Amino acid sequence: VRVLHLKENIASLARLLASTSHGGFPVVCRPKPDHAEVFQGTIKRLELCMLLENEHIFEPERNDKSFSPSHPFSYEKITVEKLPNLSRLTMLLNRYATDPRYQQLFINLEPYINKSAMSVQAHFSLQRTYIVFRTLGLRHLTVVDPQNRVVGVITRKDLMPFPLEERLRLQLAPQ
Secondary structure (H helix, E strand, O other), X not given: OOOEEOEEEHXXXXXXXXXXXXXXXXXXXXXXXXXXOEEEEEEEXXXXXXXXXXXXXXXXXXXXXXXXXXXXXXXXXXXXXXXXXXXXXXHHHHHHHHOHXXXXXXXEOHHHOEOOOOEEEOOOOHHHHHHHHHHHOOOEEEEEOOOOOEEEEEEOHHHOHHHHHHHHHHHHOOO
């Protein structure tokens, strides 16, 4: 599972977006230094791309916990249905991934994540998962363990009838 952190490095975020086609990502944080990373919410790929087009919200890493953009964007400014300019985005991602100065810059994702994102336990019923997808019109659903650590993501494609039947048949077939 590819997860993001509340405070994410620009270069590694650019590499992740360039190397995957995932439509959304779970966001995790470590509540205390000695605790495991726990699920906080999700953020969509398109929202991440819109944020990366605005370099003025990038900040250098600080040791203190006061990390927040001076002027966070409104929901309307980062929520889009499709990317406006794919070639510009590709150029930006390449620059962010290769230019050493972006290794030192970070973005605070906390104001932009969907903190009310649904998640299911790892042993949640497949039938109920399907009902949740259909009822809520979801594209992806984060799977967590009893300690709320991210262990997987289920997509709509995973629940399509034919691939699902094939996976179940292989799983249930004698070894």
